[in-house]
Structures are given as C-alpha cells and as structure tokens.
Amino acid sequence: MRCFPRLLLIDRDGVLNEDLPTSVRTLAEMRLIPAAVAALGAYTATGRRAALITNQGILGRGHVAPQVFGAIQLRLIKALADAGGRLASVHIAPDPRDGLTPRRKPGPGMLLEAMHQHGASPDETLFIGDALTDAEAAAAAGVAFRLVLTGKGAASAAARPDLPAYPSLAAALADLGGAA
Known part of the structure; x- marks a missing residue:
C-alpha cells in the first residue's frame, strides 16, 4: 500500500508499548517501544491522522483505577508529542472479555466510530x-x-500467514511511502 490512508488506526499494547500478560496496570509497567512512538510521531507530525483503538478490559474488571489508566495514557500521548506527533482521537473499549460488546475487538465498533x-x-x-x-x-x-x-x-503471523506482516510499526509505516 504505497499511499497514505486518510485515517490510520493503531492498536496500543504490543504495537506502541510492550504487551504484558496481565495488561499494563501501573505507570511503571507502561514501557513504550521507542521506535514505534518515534515512527508514529513522525507520521502524524506531517498532518496525517491517526486514532488509537484499544481494548482495555482491565478498566471494566476494575483492575486499574481510572486515574491510573489516565496517567498511563498520558505517558503515551506525551511521548508522541515529544516526537512531534499526536493522536487525532482515542477509542477505548473497557469491556471485559466475558462481556463482549460490538465496540470491543474483534467487533468493529471502535473502528466504525x-x-x-x-x-x-x-x-x-x-x-x-x-x-x-x-x-x-x-x-x-x-x-x-x-x-x-x-x-x-509473531504468534498471530504463525496462525494467519496470509496477513501482510511487518517487523515493526516503523516498517509498516515506511511501506506507506515514507514518514517512518
């Protein structure tokens, strides 16, 4: 896809920060992937729009206080700003896995929104x-x-080798024709 989409949607955990088995529950656990943040910052610094799309069942299950979750999100937003970029919007599905709604991935709700x-x-x-x-x-x-x-x-690619796969967010954005 060597053209820029009008809207880029980005998952959070595992793409912009390290994915943890128990989810990111504290500010100390929010370990950003520097190259991914820099690439997205550079991409959005050019005026292109990116929206964050993230399941966060830890909110719905009460495993993290809303104030702590807000601080975790703020760390990401500040890191993007430091890289010259920004998110056009943030879409969060707090539904726990056992309380699926159409907004929670694999449902399309947040993307459609x-x-x-x-x-x-x-x-x-x-x-x-x-x-x-x-x-x-x-x-x-x-x-x-x-x-x-x-x-x-890596596990997703093994299960679905038909999906276009890139080693990193920076590589996926570079394939759009630059800005990574």
Missing part, C-alpha cells in the same frame, strides 16, 4: 495491530489491515 468521527470510509482507512482480534475487527469493518510482529504479532 473512529471512521465516522473523522469522515473516513473503509477504503480510506488502514488498521495496524499485532493480534488476530485486530485483524478480525479490521475485516468486520471492511478496512485494510497490517500486522506488526511485535507483541502478539
């Missing part, structure tokens, strides 16, 4: 993630998908 908010159609949108649920949400929303091999990506 972001496209509506930014006036982008599915053929103008690209979703980059590391998990099979990301790929399923993209398919359900009718948007293109790119898999990164960070986080759950």
Whole structure:
C-alpha cells in the first residue's frame, strides 16, 4: 500500500508499548517501544491522522483505577508529542472479555466510530495491530489491515500467514511511502 490512508488506526499494547500478560496496570509497567512512538510521531507530525483503538478490559474488571489508566495514557500521548506527533482521537473499549460488546475487538465498533468521527470510509482507512482480534475487527469493518510482529504479532503471523506482516510499526509505516 504505497499511499497514505486518510485515517490510520493503531492498536496500543504490543504495537506502541510492550504487551504484558496481565495488561499494563501501573505507570511503571507502561514501557513504550521507542521506535514505534518515534515512527508514529513522525507520521502524524506531517498532518496525517491517526486514532488509537484499544481494548482495555482491565478498566471494566476494575483492575486499574481510572486515574491510573489516565496517567498511563498520558505517558503515551506525551511521548508522541515529544516526537512531534499526536493522536487525532482515542477509542477505548473497557469491556471485559466475558462481556463482549460490538465496540470491543474483534467487533468493529471502535473502528466504525473512529471512521465516522473523522469522515473516513473503509477504503480510506488502514488498521495496524499485532493480534488476530485486530485483524478480525479490521475485516468486520471492511478496512485494510497490517500486522506488526511485535507483541502478539509473531504468534498471530504463525496462525494467519496470509496477513501482510511487518517487523515493526516503523516498517509498516515506511511501506506507506515514507514518514517512518
């Protein structure tokens, strides 16, 4: 895909920060992937729009206080700003896995919400993630998908070798024609 999408959708855990088995529950556990943050910062610094799409069942299960979660998110937003970029919007599904709603990936709800908010159609949108649920949400929303091999990506690629896969977010963004 050597053209820029009107809207880039990005998963968080495993793409922009290290994915943890118990999720990121404290500020100390929020370990950003510097090259991914720098690449997304450079991409959005050019005026291109990116929206964060993230399941955060830890909120719905009460495993993290909203104030702590806010501080975790703020660390990511500040790091992107330090890299010259920003997120156009943030879409969070707090639903626990056992309380699935259409918003929670693999459902398409957050993707559809972001496209509506930014006036982008599915053929103008690209979703980059590391998990099979990301790929399923993209398919359900009718948007293109790119898999990164960070986080759950290697296991996802083994399960779905048909998915376009990139070693990192920086590589996936570079394939769009620059800005990584």
